[in-house]
Amino acid sequence: MKLTSDQPTEERATQLEVARRIALDQLAVRQRSSKELRDALAKRNVPEDVAEEILQRFTAVGLLDxxxxxxxxxxxxxxxxxxxxxxxxxxxxxxxxxxxxxxxxxxQLAPEDEYEAALALARRRAVAMARLEPHVMRRRLAGQLARRGFSGSVVGSVIAVVTDADPVEFSTGEQ
Known part of the structure; x- marks a missing residue:
């Protein structure tokens, strides 16, 4: 049953408490964005005005950032x-x-952090590709790294390290 803000204050207070409990339970599992918390409240049939009030309270006290x-x-x-x-x-x-x-x-993500993450992933994947031709391995690693969101320069550098290839050779696409 959906409650609206024009219902008696006691019912609204109850609805606010239910919404607060839902929000706290969600945040106890993991940190969430405002949208994720708003969606969770909507899924549990919390009225929009009640949900917004809870979100504002949580933002004001630092529980939602x-x-x-x-x-x-x-x-x-x-x-x-x-x-x-x-x-x-x-x-x-x-x-x-x-x-x-x-x-x-x-x-704010340090370039070396991104590079290290790409290098760790490439090394892990390269083990499974050890029997492939070098150019096939480089191509597959490049695709996997690109799908994970790494930039072309990071991909080229990492593949050069993992496959002992010349980074210039890789970036131009020559084999």
């Missing part, structure tokens, strides 16, 4: 998820983080 969420997700995805800046930026946008906040979070 899209910038901190974006920063944490960026660091986590680079280190553990072995993803590049482009893929992280896309994931942040999918989770409802605004473009400017996503850009700021990704910009």
């Amino acid at each position: 899209d910038a901190a969420f974006a920063q944490a997700l960026t660091q986590s995805r680079c280190r553990n998820g072995m993803r590049g800046k482009a893929r992280i930026r896309q994931e942040l946008r999918e989770k409802g983080v605004d473009r400017e906040t996503a850009e700021e979070a990704v910009a």
Whole structure:
């Protein structure tokens, strides 16, 4: 049953408490963006005005912070998820983080962190490709790294290290 803001105050207070509990339960599992929390409340039939009030309260006390969420997700995805800046930026946008906040979070990612993540991924994947021809291995590694969101310069450098190829040779596409 959906409640609206024009119902008696006692019912509204109850609805606010239910929404607060839902939001706290969601945040207890993992940090979330405002959009993710708004969607979770909507899924549980919390009225929009009640959900917005809860979101404003949580933002005011620091329980909900899209910038901190974006920063944490960026660091986590680079280190553990072995993803590049482009893929992280896309994931942040999918989770409802605004473009400017996503850009700021990704910009704070150190280039060496992105390089190390790409190198770790390439080394792990190269083991399974050890029997392939070198040019096939380079092509497949490049595709995998690109799909993970790593830039062309990072991909070229990493593949050069992993396959002992000349980075200039790789970047021009010669074999």
